[in-house]
Amino acid sequence: RAPFPGAGSNIALRWVDRVLRGTGQVVFQGNWLTGLFILVAIGINSRVYLVAALVGVVASTGTALLLRMDRGLVDAGLCGFNGVLLGIGLNAYLSQDFTAGQWPDALLYVYIVVGAAMTTVMLAAISSLLGSRKVPALTAPFVFTAWMFIFATLQFGDFHPGPLLQAILPSHLIATEPVTIETWYEGTFKGIAEIFFQDNALSGIVIVIGIALNSRVSALMGLLGSLSGVAVALLYGASETPVALGLYGFNAALTAMALGGVFFVLNRMGALYTLFGTLVTVWAWATMSVLLSPLGMPTFTSAFVIVGWFFILAKAGFLGVVPIDPADSTY
């Protein structure tokens, strides 16, 4: 995709291009316009998170330049998207109000900057492990770093872990809240917004538009993935609250986008394979949230990473699906 106007000759504009493109790469779109829409979507929900996203993308991309990673990767935004998520994620779970966020103090900003830098190390490390099999790192650098950093906050008096970081022993949930048409609408669009930790349906709509400007297939896949999360959860009797918050959808949306058109050709078998992976992701998210509950820790996009890796790794054994080399995918 064409770079941001003037990015070829001006170093400041080249950074604007990297920041926007890095933001867009969270949803597999190496397009500065998509990134711009996403930042707007975040900003209309919370300026705190907008700043956190920018700090994250600059720190992770800067680390990649400092340690001299491949310049092509850096300029494509591929060293920045995990930093975006890490920045917002750490900030959100260390805020008393998850939805609006809370301004970090200096020590927390240091923590976010080092964490974002760590996503770059993890990216290089995971690429070294999986690259020879042409399997991308996905958002694993963000998930692993976030886990590595979030658990620690309970040990430090300077941090103020938010109300969502509560440890409980899991037990069987029985759904009782009534399901309305709003559950479907809110759940689907918040499912897109929650990819970026935004508890805001309008943000979800703006992000979908941003994706569609680069790829209508990806936008459609993202929506269908998020919708599948809502549908499967309700069919199997999940509680209404997490469904309406989009929690069943944000991993499924990423899997649907990744398998449907980015890493596999979207022919008939590819569509079936995407549906299959999306379904498994919904259940895998439910599992991860139970698995982590005794620790009080968030699932992040771990379900997408795990299922995505299995389905992409499996391409080596299946002649029935047509893989797209990460280097050739639009992403």
Add this chain to the structure above:
Amino acid sequence: RAPFPGAGSNIALRWVDRVLRGTGQVVFQGNWLTGLFILVAIGINSRVYLVAALVGVVASTGTALLLRMDRGLVDAGLCGFNGVLLGIGLNAYLSQDFTAGQWPDALLYVYIVVGAAMTTVMLAAISSLLGSRKVPALTAPFVFTAWMFIFATLQFGDFHPGPLLQAILPSHLIATEPVTIETWYEGTFKGIAEIFFQDNALSGIVIVIGIALNSRVSALMGLLGSLSGVAVALLYGASETPVALGLYGFNAALTAMALGGVFFVLNRMGALYTLFGTLVTVWAWATMSVLLSPLGMPTFTSAFVIVGWFFILAKAGFLGVVPIDPADSTY
């Protein structure tokens, strides 16, 4: 081994061959007769589980054909044995009565079918990771899929997790129950039967006979492995109840069969290596059951998978043992 009579020319009989052979492969025997004995052993304990096993093996094998995996693997039953275990496993832990099982409703059958299909994706993925080192996936596709799917059941009102899925904080157990000769007998044969989730010593005996029809060495190794589990557990002061249920033995039996004659030549050093791995498996099972207790989740054959992988991977560094290439093993 010779295929089921008529399997070469008749597609229905070819499916019978795949189903039986796939069942036999759980215990490393690519022989339809072994598979038949195992299905009989399951059926005499519970018709519910017999159906679950058949659904699992057909769904996983069918997925492999649909996605066009290597036909040789499919016909050898290697794409079916994880499905057998997944089918019975999900059914058993979602039954109020673990021993007899409970007929699934339609949504649970969908869950089992998708889960069994997922074992095929995991098989292809894990083979892509480990195949170049000539390390087999073992029952890891089953274990990982079962974990991925079982944890989720706590989130869905449609599912009815059984009494064994209870989360508790681990603490030190003190054994008090008296040990009798029955503990030894029941523990050893149920250790074989528990590979297939059957709490039934007679089933264990039938399975051993079925294995012996294909390989007397494997049958002997399985028995010795299960017996080792009982012996080590009692020597170190474990509670009598899990010992008599065969829980200390079912992972050890698999390790003993795998290392003793299937993946390593059973010469003197091979026997010592098998004993070593079997011993470690007994302790590793005890560890896994503690590790997973705060989640209320079953260990399945995870101890066998972990120990088996380490001992098989290690062949690259040891000149003292003689490995058998998975492709050349009787399995």
Add this chain to the structure above:
Amino acid sequence: RAPFPGAGSNIALRWVDRVLRGTGQVVFQGNWLTGLFILVAIGINSRVYLVAALVGVVASTGTALLLRMDRGLVDAGLCGFNGVLLGIGLNAYLSQDFTAGQWPDALLYVYIVVGAAMTTVMLAAISSLLGSRKVPALTAPFVFTAWMFIFATLQFGDFHPGPLLQAILPSHLIATEPVTIETWYEGTFKGIAEIFFQDNALSGIVIVIGIALNSRVSALMGLLGSLSGVAVALLYGASETPVALGLYGFNAALTAMALGGVFFVLNRMGALYTLFGTLVTVWAWATMSVLLSPLGMPTFTSAFVIVGWFFILAKAGFLGVVPIDPADSTY
């Protein structure tokens, strides 16, 4: 480095060389003199642990010889250092008094011997996985084996798990104890001693001297790493007790030694990379200790292993740092 006098011609002295060198390799020093200082440091704190260390190093090295691992690795002490840690570790956590230790009974010695042997299998297995990327196993064989074996002790009446093996749900800690100059001094030197489970500042000093006899850079890095653990923990408001016990420092010390001069050239960027990794290790240790608290299980050197692996694996993607091939490092 020169072998122990007479080790070339006398088999008993060759074993002395292997034992001492294996002990030194825990801190990356293939030097019998370093090993001797470490054993003295352990012995002045507890004869129980001195014996456990010797049992561990002999059992793991003996297993490597029996299974015919590469003789060069064995003679360099690389098959022994995980055994040293496993021996002391199992003994310490199964003692009512962690600091002084408690003599094991016969069954616990068997357990330690088999565990130490298992570290050799894990070493061969992990080397098979990571060796082609020129990434060393670090102390992962010890950490994984110790986890695999320690959790099991709760199941067996013969074992007497110590008071540190208590499961609790994590919650946010608030620091209240006063910090004094002793916190800094004790924390830094105990941080070195805790690598070997010794709660003794004098032992830490003796170990630093032993390291300096082989490499002044490593000794300095170890001290700075341990000091960083104290500094970061106090800056972020950690409780004084674990800081003064050296718990924030022992993983950081290992990371600092590994990245600073052993696996990377210690130029300006190498120093920055080392600082970065050390900082992340401090937080990662805090995370691991929360993560494992519902299981009541120790972190061991897991934070070092995880961070070390990521930073070493990442060398494939970074032109800005200069890696040292494990085979060429002084280690």
